[in-house]
Amino acid sequence: MNKRNEVLLQGNEACAMGALAAGMRFFAGYPITPSTEIAEYLSTELPKLNGTFIQMEDEISSMGAIIGASLAGVKSMTATSGPGFSLMQENIGFASMAEVPCVVVNVMRGGPSTGMPTRPSQGDVMQSRWGTHGDHPIIVLCPKSVLECYTLTIRAFNLAEKYRTPVIVLIDGIIGHMWENIEIPPPFEVIDRAKPTVPPEWYHPYEILSGGEITPLIPFGQGYRYHVTGMVHDRSGFPTLVHDEVEQCLKSITNKIKNNLHDIIDIEEYLLEDADICVVAYGSVARSAREAVNQAREEGMKAGMLRPITMWPFPRFHLENIAGRVKTFVVPEMNLGQVYGEVLKSCPNKAVRVTRIDGELVTPDQIFSKMQEVLS
């Protein structure tokens, strides 16, 4: 191990560094606690790399600007927290519909509304999934450590470029503001968007290719003139209301994710082989959960943990698989049960929740007591 690479970093900072390592060169944002350090860091670093930083007039414009930048060929990102994330939703839907790669970081704080700006929560799990209108899939990644703020942000860009879609990095305020000593991983695979191989006259930016391949998106200004719209469109990007084309357009944005679940979904399993109780936890709470599982093991309980690293698409099949082996799931969260509801959908009657909405972390003891309670 190369000790020289070890640095003390904050989660937000690691996220910003990960973005730069992934090749992000355009950031637009509007200040909001607890995400602001990301913008501050990038305002210093991006110009050094010939990249662009702009502080926009609000989150709506920030989201619009990163979509524009991405269409001009530059990997782009914005970062915000709850209220700002709400403002971005219409344009996140646009990016999904128009298939424009970009990354949105949401460092969650307590809500609803202005809520608790300086206190963490995990209250935006469902907003990240269903915040926009209409039906479309979304990819959401949930780091549990400073290191993962770095690595998952890179992964977010890779997924965005590969699947031509917005990707959300959902960080809870505890992780965003946490400081840890981390070893910056050696450069790893960075995916850049593919270039079309056909001449401009043949290029249709929304072509459905055989074998599930995704049509490359060529930046504006390179001789492939095409139309991008948030309306339901045909393969060349123009609005359509022809039944077949409408269905094809909407299904294709869903299918490109649905058909690649194995590639997109990532989970962490801990001591699950022989477990008969499984804690499902994510973000900072996963750290408490791991503690609680260790404690339970010491007491002779067969406990394990499943952590969705990819929150959406939800690792439903993994859960169903484990459900065959365990008696029950315990779902601790800093909200009133958003992922708990999702676990129930996959495994009815098999889950209990541990909730906390006072702006404090769910403790290992809370989780451990719940495990004792359900096993007794």
Next chain:
Amino acid sequence: MMHTTEAIYKYLRPDKKFPHVWCPGCGIGIVMGALVRAIEKTDLTKDEIVLVSGIGCSGRMSTYLDFNTLHTTHGRALTFATGIKLANPKLRVITVMGDGDATAIGGNHLIHACRRNIDITSIIINNNIYGMTGGQYSPTTPMARKASTAQYGSIENPFDICKLVEACGASFIARGTTFHAKMLDAMMLRALNHKGFSVVEAMAQCPVQYGRRNKLGTPMEMMQWFKDNSVSYPAFNKIPPDEVGDQFPVGVLVNREDTEYTDRYREIVKKAGGDVP
């Protein structure tokens, strides 16, 4: 000058999504014609131009023109355009917005784009109404005029778009009408050649949603009204306030040099030690 048929084949997308959605007699097509004729006079290639539109009848223009085109969300054209321009300053970015699009839902973005003086040409098509959604009043509907949501007449003071963007720092500002098509061509050409944030307000008739409800007559009569009531800027400023009535100024209101945003950003890159290409 280029032949009309030639221009159609060069700039429109005839094989794609025609016939267009605009009502017979609508002024938006005239504005589109002026834009195309102005572009023809520049040395820009179609590949260098990105046309960004908002949502509304005017927003549909991006569908029909053969550039890199982007049909965004309602009111947000300038935000997408800002991202494009900053990411690749070599592109010539033009936005097309309706009056509601630009000054109601998008009002905040408009004032900040002016303030930054970013090199984008903004065409604001002012038909004094929300056309696409069926004739509701907009921030430019004149006092006492009727709209589907102002059945007793509007009671809101309207915006003067040119004065609004002047106060916010746009460095080129002009107003024309669909009656003065040639003048509109010339204004657009000057706007396209201007470095900085340029605004052309194009007054356009909406005979269907605005004209009919306010008994303004045929499209031709609406254009005649533009002709009868427009006064050039210097002359307009000499009219005593109590004699202004329906008259409104046309022409170039502002044309000044000011450092442009992407240029200022290049200076930041230099300061930070990045190597400016």
